[in-house]
Amino acid sequence: MTTTQPRPLPSDPFPSDLEIAQNTPLWPIERVAARAGIGEEFLEHYGRTVAKVDLRAIEALAGRPAAKYVLITAITPTPLGEGKTTTAVGLAQGLEKLGQRTVLALRQPSLGPVFGVKGGAAGGGYAQVLPMEKLNLHLTGDFHAVTAAHNLLAAMIDNHLHQGNALGLDPHRVSWRRVIDMNDRALRNVIVGLGGTEDGVPRQTGFDITAASEVMVILSLAVSLADLRARLGRIVVGYTAAGEPVTAEALGAAGAMAVLLKDALKPNLLQTTEHSPALIHAGPFGNIATGNSSVIADRLGARCADYLLTEAGFGADMGGERFFNVKCRVSGLRPAAAVLVVTVRALKAHSGRYKIVPGRPLPAELLAEHPDDVRAGGDNLRKHIEIVRGFGVSPVVAINAFPSDHPSEHAVIREIAEAAGARVAVSTHVAQGGAGAEALAREVMAACGEETDFRYTYDLADSIGTKLEKVARQVYGAGGIELSAAAKKQLRLFEKLGYGAFPVVIAKTHLSVSADPKLRGAPTGWTLPVRELRAAVGAGYVYAICGDMRTMPGLGARPSAEGIDLDERGEVVGLF
């Protein structure tokens, strides 16, 4: 959900995403729910085409057979993304065409970037989640609820400092920032508490985008309202001078935060262009957070169909690895197959011969027929096939076809995939919807018919260092890891505080399987530099910062907001 299919070529008289969205008659949401076997008694309507699903539906449907659970992931993407969301939507529609009841579980897109470079993020062409305007704007308010809960805790921290600081929180060791669902670089680093004695305690802090909030991750991992409440209470906002952690529970904030999130914990039901049920729920950042949609939506969806498809952010090394090692561990669900989305342009980029810059047209040379360039980038595809196999899951390579592709280029990808023993299919879902994804759907069904031997990369009993090392070596192909002095100190502290049994999230660039965004293909022998360790105690993981991780985007010189407006009929224009 973090990327969009690029516009079709100018020569192609293909309608825009917004035109397709606005011209697709939507089903009433209760009809979509019925397709998923969810009775109307479990729906809370938000307009005619969106509903929240009551969590009691999960228990009520527990007797149903479990859906086959399929991850949609990708090779190392270009900065434009390679179309995981469109592929997930297209595949759902393709499976439906083959008579398989299918439910999608996807992340909710972040509001902020809609006004930056992206426009919208709800799939593309005839493989969209609808209503795309709601999806890209407020939807049912879940992100706003996360923002409010996060910032309530922040306000209670600063109020605690102001009112005498009974807990002895060290103002220099408060790590809880504020969040806003907006691309606003001026808020990255701020000083708050200026004014007079009535205006709080001055200190330096900052704002992240809401998707980077630990509260968002908690929403995505909680298995029940009680679990949500307990995780919120465990959030560590900082430390005392003596090094004791201070929690949201100790500040008295966790109950009110849970109240703010009570409705947000219910998954949102929408539909695809061809009326497949789509559960859209939570949207943690793909770099420093988990990059996966919610466990609770997956648990619901798993009882609602023959196939449950979910997507993880960035490549199989990023959101994919966290899907297997973090999300599946919490949910208890076992994947039957993983779809690896690949594009001609991405493999060409992995040849090292092209540079793709977001917001600029693709180089003309990249669009010309160059099967050798595709071949030259093939290592990256081979590496991702291997990553998926490492988890004991069958990979299915999905060639997400673009109008500018050439048959000779698709043939090279097919050859690489087959040589690596993976199933492969070309998918034209953006232009053709489900009909364009039938070949892919057949391969996915075949893969799901095979035995799986699902396994994690590490045991929770491994030390934090061992977990990091195992992911770096076994998933990324690194030669080893190197912890900074600060990271070593944090590691000792976290082990002492009992965070050693948490899984790990490695925050590194998504533009390479390595930690260096400039390294294309499948580099080996490099060292993963762990600059800093942080603990998301409420969410329940330790994360390792390996490089510059931006947690608050900015707007560009020509933000897309400038083109977004209402027309004379009051309809939205410029959202695409």
Place this chain on the structure above:
Amino acid sequence: MTTTQPRPLPSDPFPSDLEIAQNTPLWPIERVAARAGIGEEFLEHYGRTVAKVDLRAIEALAGRPAAKYVLITAITPTPLGEGKTTTAVGLAQGLEKLGQRTVLALRQPSLGPVFGVKGGAAGGGYAQVLPMEKLNLHLTGDFHAVTAAHNLLAAMIDNHLHQGNALGLDPHRVSWRRVIDMNDRALRNVIVGLGGTEDGVPRQTGFDITAASEVMVILSLAVSLADLRARLGRIVVGYTAAGEPVTAEALGAAGAMAVLLKDALKPNLLQTTEHSPALIHAGPFGNIATGNSSVIADRLGARCADYLLTEAGFGADMGGERFFNVKCRVSGLRPAAAVLVVTVRALKAHSGRYKIVPGRPLPAELLAEHPDDVRAGGDNLRKHIEIVRGFGVSPVVAINAFPSDHPSEHAVIREIAEAAGARVAVSTHVAQGGAGAEALAREVMAACGEETDFRYTYDLADSIGTKLEKVARQVYGAGGIELSAAAKKQLRLFEKLGYGAFPVVIAKTHLSVSADPKLRGAPTGWTLPVRELRAAVGAGYVYAICGDMRTMPGLGARPSAEGIDLDERGEVVGLF
């Protein structure tokens, strides 16, 4: 909606507001809508008991006879508030008991203060708007939409400065701050843009609470989506070095802001404890903004009943004056009567013999039988009766009865009101619901049967200075006004820029009809000190700052958030 009925006395085994709310079976919202004559085709459901009403309903119902339009206002309140919302709700229910179809149009409460001292704000006892939990939390996300639209403009301002400042906006003259719906004093004064060259331009600014946003006022005054869009475009965010105003339109932000607010412009339909329809829409601050609910909800409600009741913030001098001079001018609706809510405790406080402090128990002496103290505070009631009469509208005095009142004290209020020629009734709606408000309902019906001679305090063609002077003298009873040197300069600038034809909003204390919160009763001969003038060009008014106006509350030493939580069943507790 800004205040709550205080808890009943400990000796009284009266259930809490939350208990009453959670034990009142709600009607499906379509049944409530039917009571207002709004067909299901105009409803957008948000759960089973809340719906937004499509704006097309206003045109569709235009042929219906207009409801009698009644303002609920009050004498100068104590810091606790005197129960306007409960009285409005009770009166609606009382009118229904007398066979009069009645619709309420009220402000949406602000989320932030729920976690501060207040708990909730949805009426009280058996005169509540329900579902109170939704009303006090996110409702349908309108406040979040205002926050997002406001902060998008802020992000685009700082981005404009960062990207080269083509419009020549003077960073020192940017008056557009950011907003958040949270009591967070540490955000009152902040420095943004710290970090490095990629992190924006450092400058001092701050955050207000969302209710103080000009966008909130625009939402409350817009008569259509097109009007909303145009008003957003006219927002002035600051000035160039040459003194030229810079607008949201020039920054390219207004279209995207309108898109964010498209759904928020639709009024929200809820119900009272006795299932009367309640349109809850917009919530501008009562001090620096207009303090009135939306024009669009009133225009809708005016075609949906025999009586349309609306409430304005604080006393008749504050929200009441703005209701008559600003809101009615925009809406074109004409009030038939005004209810003046009065309490025994408030008149006792106006005697100057007691001090009421929010968060502390009332002084025991104030609760004892002291009709003479009530009489000693009578000037304030007489003054407010006169204020309402000044607009050519019949006042009806509503004695909002408390368990601690004494019949002798009610008798004194009745005597004062009748001597001033006003209708008067005791109302026990909090304890008894509509049945307790029947006497009041009869007086209101009688008042609405009289001829009205509605008039504004000033003409739009008057100069800004004249408008301020007329309100100060004719409404407040001031001897005159005094503009600071800065205000005089701003006045000349605003006249030059064409803002001279705007109505005015005077931001003064609500705790006195004067500008001095310590002056009780009905002081005269004082001078209104205008410290500063500001222009809300999008909303369309000039406001005069007369005293310290807090636009961002803080949390107290024991914020109510600490007591708010979920119980074992997942139900909200501590919200009252």
